[in-house]
Amino acid sequence: xxxxxxxxxxxxxxxxxxxQYNNLDVVVRPLGGAEERFYIGDMAIEAGEDETVVGTxxxxxxxxxxxxxAMLALHTPRRExxxxxxxxxxxxxxxxxxxxxxxxxDRLLSEFDVTFMDAQSQPGRKVRIIIDDVVVxxxxxPVIFNRMLNETADDIAxxxxxxGSWGVIDIGAFTTDCPVIVNGKPDxxxxxxxxxxxxxxxxRIASSLSNxxxxxxxxxxxxxxxxxxxxxxxxxxxxxxxxxxxEDQLFSFARKIIDVIDRMWSKNYEIREFFVVGGGGKMLxxxxxxxxxxxxxxxxxxxxxxxxxxxxxxxxxxAYGYWKMAKQRFGA
Numbered sequence: 400x401x402x403x404x405x406x407x408x409x410x411x412x413x414x415x416x417x418x419q420y421n422n423l424d425v426v427v428r429p430l431g432g433a434e435e436r437f438y439i440g441d442m443a444i445e446a447g448e449d450e451t452v453v454g455t456x457x458x459x460x461x462x463x464x465x466x467x468x469a470m471l472a473l474h475t476p477r478r479e480x481x482x483x484x485x486x487x488x489x490x491x492x493x494x495x496x497x498x499x500x501x502x503x504x505d506r507l508l509s510e511f512d513v514t515f516m517d518a519q520s521q522p523g524r525k526v527r528i529i530i531d532d533v534v535v536x537x538x539x540x541p542v543i544f545n546r547m548l549n550e551t552a553d554d555i556a557x558x559x560x561x562x563g564s565w566g567v568i569d570i571g572a573f574t575t576d577c578p579v580i581v582n583g584k585p586d587x588x589x590x591x592x593x594x595x596x597x598x599x600x601x602x603r604i605a606s607s608l609s610n611x612x613x614x615x616x617x618x619x620x621x622x623x624x625x626x627x628x629x630x631x632x633x634x635x636x637x638x639x640x641x642x643x644x645x646e647d648q649l650f651s652f653a654r655k656i657i658d659v660i661d662r663m664w665s666k667n668y669e670i671r672e673f674f675v676v677g678g679g680g681k682m683l684x685x686x687x688x689x690x691x692x693x694x695x696x697x698x699x700x701x702x703x704x705x706x707x708x709x710x711x712x713x714x715x716x717x718a719y720g721y722w723k724m725a726k727q728r729f730g731a
Contacts, residue, residue, distance in 0.1 A: 424517040425469050430510040437465050455573065456494050458502035472513035472526040481527035485729045487721040489538035491574040492585075493592045500535045507533045534728065539567040539578035540585050541720020542676050542701075550710055552723035564589070564670045566663060568656060568698070569717065570679030572598040577659055579667055589667040591659050597679035600648040601625075607644060608632065621645075625682065646686075652679075653686035675700045676716040 423439040457463055467486070475482040486507055490499050507530050514525045547560040555561070561583050569576040573596040579589040601618050608616045612634045621641070624630065630641045664670060675687065675698050684700050691698055701713045709715060 422517065423469050423473070424515070425465075425472070426514040426516060427465060427468055428512040428514075436516070437462070437469075439466050439469055456499065457490055457573070458494065458499040458506070463503075464506055467507075468511050468513050468528055471528050472515070475526045475528075477521070477524070480525070481529060483529045483531055485532040485534075485725065486530055487534045487536065487541075487725040487728065489536050489541060489717055489721065491571070491592060492537045492539060492576045492578050492587075492590050493574065493594060495535075495537045503535050504533045532729070534724070536721075536724065537576070537578055537585055537590075538571070538574075538717055539569040539576040539590075540580060541724060542567045542569060542674055542716040543580045543583075543720075544723055545716055545720035546674065546701075548723050552726040564667055566660075566670045566673040568660070568673055568675045568677075568680070570656070570675070570677040570683060571596045572678060575656060575659075575677075575679070577663060579663060579670060581667075586667070589663060589670075591663050593655060593659060595652070595655070597652070597677075597682060600652045604641070604644050604648055608639065608641075612639065649683055650686045653683050653690060656683070656687065657690045673698050674716075676713045678714045680713040 424436070425439065426434050426436045428434040467488075471482065471484055488503065488507070490503060509530060511528045511530075512525055513528055514523065516522055543560055543565055547555060547557050549556040560580075564579060564581045564586070566577065566579050569578075575593040575596055577591045577593075579586045581589070598618060601621050605616045605618050605621045608614075608621075614634050616632070620632075624632065624641060625645060630645065632639045632641055660673065675684070680700060681702065687698060688700075701711055701716055703709070703711050703713075710719065
């Protein structure tokens with residue numbers, strides 16, 4: 400988005416493109432480094448790709464930038480061999496410090512050769528991705544930015560979000576970020592978070608099952624079961640029901656999040672609305688809603704109205720916010 404002024408649309412992808420994005424096989428070579436092959440999306444689950452260890456800080460995750468590089472290369476026109484970009488990305492609010500920001504910038508500010516290996520993306524096609532500038536912001540803040548601006552980021556959709564206090568509950572895989580935005584700026588004193596995400600509790604389910612069955616059950620296997628509403632696991636011919644274990648763990652996580660919300664309201668009782676986003680938002684909705692019903696207070700869950708409503712995909716709220724911030728900062 401700098402020298403080439405690339406305007407990458409992430410709207411309106413058809414089902415074929417969505418399948419392509421979620422089934423990538425790439426080889427990445429950083430400048431002066433060695434090649435390494437990665438599977439992205441469903442291919443990673445099927446291939447048993449290594450899982451990030453719970454507790455790994457985002458800036459220390461050696462693979463955090465791989466999906467970004469693959470997407471940038473995929474969106475580079477086929478006639479071009481290299482492309483320049485500027486990037487806006489985020490860190491969990493509890494990890495948003497000078498050291499972590501520097502690590503994230505150092506990881507991204509470089510040149511990377513990305514080679515596609517899967518048939519859908521022209522096997523053997525190589526693109527050099529050059530990242531010229533990186534801006535790191537606290538995760539959750541881009542959610543408010545995304546909701547405030549229209550789809551093309553050239554007009555205000557919700558002007559009321561520019562003033563007053565607003566909260567975000569961003570339930571990710573490894574952290575839960577709860578920033579408070581006051582008059583358009585993050586309030587570090589009122590913000591909060593948990594160094595746990597949905598993966599923490601999925602791992603507990605997998606560990607419990609592994610111990611009781613003496614089989615190796617992975618996080619991705621359990622996650623796949625939950626997302627497909629398949630709440631039974633067959634091991635050596637025996638059926639193991641998953642529902643109670645899943646509900647117990649997710650309810651425990653939801654209660655911990657509500658405790659954080661209560662703590663935040665004690666610091667800033669003027670928070671008008673909490674937006675619930677992230678991969679864990681949909682999964683925890685029934686549990687969070689049940690607990691909040693006792694308080695006669697509703698949370699705002701960002702949800703897709705249909706399969707093409709990417710603007711309201713809870714997992715893409717930060718991503719759209721980054722994109723809109725980049726358009727405002729770097730142009731398009």
